[in-house]
Amino acid sequence: MRLLAAATGLWAAFLLLDLVASGRWWFWLIPGLAPPLLFLAVPVALLALGWTVPAPPVRRWLVPAVVALLVAGLPRTGLNWTALVPVPGPAAAGPALTVFSWNTEYWDTTDDPDAFYRFLHDRDADVYLLQEYLAWVRETHAEVDELDRIRREFPGHRVVVAGELVTLSRFPVLATPPVGPEVAPDAPWAETFTKRKVLRTDVDIHGRAVSFYNVHIPVQVDTRESVFGGAFYRVVREADAARREQFAALERDAAANPQPLLIAGDFNTSPAMGDLDPLRARFHDARSASGELYPGSWGGVLGTDWWRLDWAFTSRTVSVQRYAFVDALGMSDHRGQELRLALRP
Incomplete structure (x- = not known):
């Protein structure tokens, strides 16, 4: 007792x-x-x-x-109670558009490249928000250059790249306003990779400007370091500062953006963490359009992804008609996020 x-x-x-x-x-x-x-x-x-x-x-x-x-x-x-009693989504005007967001885990450098691009084609998305356009070489992140192949594979899409973030859009790109720490146009790739963790792309969808935020918030720990050493905790403190900077920049920009918007990507943040509270308070979590009681996206053990690290948020002028996590078929430790959206008046 x-x-x-x-x-x-x-x-x-x-x-x-x-x-x-x-x-x-x-x-x-x-x-x-x-x-x-x-x-x-x-x-x-x-x-x-x-x-x-x-x-x-x-x-x-x-x-x-x-x-x-x-x-x-x-x-x-992180339980999704609407999966027990599905609630019909609000009516929306205009045609639906599809979005696919995914942390690719080092792009195609650890996979069969043809299978990798087949997987992306099978999503048949109007907009792709992709993270980890990079490689892991000699224990560090390294730049890759596959722009020629990306353009060949997606001839009907506009391609926007910033560091490790790639956004593909079937619709015309209007602008790519910077979000976060200032980065010079000619900055080395490593600096862009470190500072640009949010890629905003404004797109013209049937005459209406819509903003897509492609996000990859820095991970909080370095598993190569021992928890008994000072280096482990130094990394956590530095990661916390970098995460706060990126979250604050994203929150400020999105809050001031009057356009319909979608924020999606790998946040390295679970439902149990308060880091997401400002975004959850202001924007709509797409989770309510999912049929999964526990929508997890990472850490598959015993057939279940125990953490949801990948998120999608929309403004009130965007209706989420469908939201589902997609098995990455062994090409990434993250499941992809598939969304069907429609714009409200």
Whole structure:
């Protein structure tokens, strides 16, 4: 009984710290790596054990306390309740358009290139938002140059590239306003790769300007470093600063953008992390158009992707008709995001 009470107290302390520190304190990026379903599994386990307590007075306070912890943690789980009771999406004017967002995991450098491009063609998207247009060479990121092949493979698409980000559009490109730290046009690729983690592309869709934000927020840890060494924590602090800079720039630009918009990509951020709270508060999470109760995109173990690191947000003038994660067929550790959108008046 004492162990159960202690476990409940420890979980309450962890949950309180998470609610206060996530997205605000650099160190909490480390506990934030835990699978989001932990916020469901732990209180459910405590609740099950609580019913076995032989002392009714203890059970009378313990069970309600655990239920409160369960309710407080549910938003962190990433569960998509609309999958249980599907709600029809609002009506939208105009033809639908399809978007495919995907972290390619080093482009085609670790795959059969023909199979890689076949996979992209099979998506048949109007707009592609692709991350990790690069290679891994001698323990570091390296530039690749496949623009000629990309243009051959997608002759009907305009191609926009910034560092590791590639956006392809069947529609005319109106502008590519910079988002984030300033980068000179002639800057070395490594500098562009480090600083440009958001690629905004404004596209003319049937006479209407629509903004697409292609996003890849920096990862928070370097798994090559030991958790017992100072280098591991130095990387986390530096990653936290870089992530905050990119998130802040994206939030400012999107908040000031009056055009219909889609923000999508690899955020390296799970539903349990507070880093996404400003975007979730202002924009619509496409998750509600998914049929998956637990839409995960990364970390496949036992047939389940335990983390959702890939996200898609829209402004109120964009209706999400369909949202689904697509198996990458072994070519990436991330599932791709497929969306069907329509513009509202």
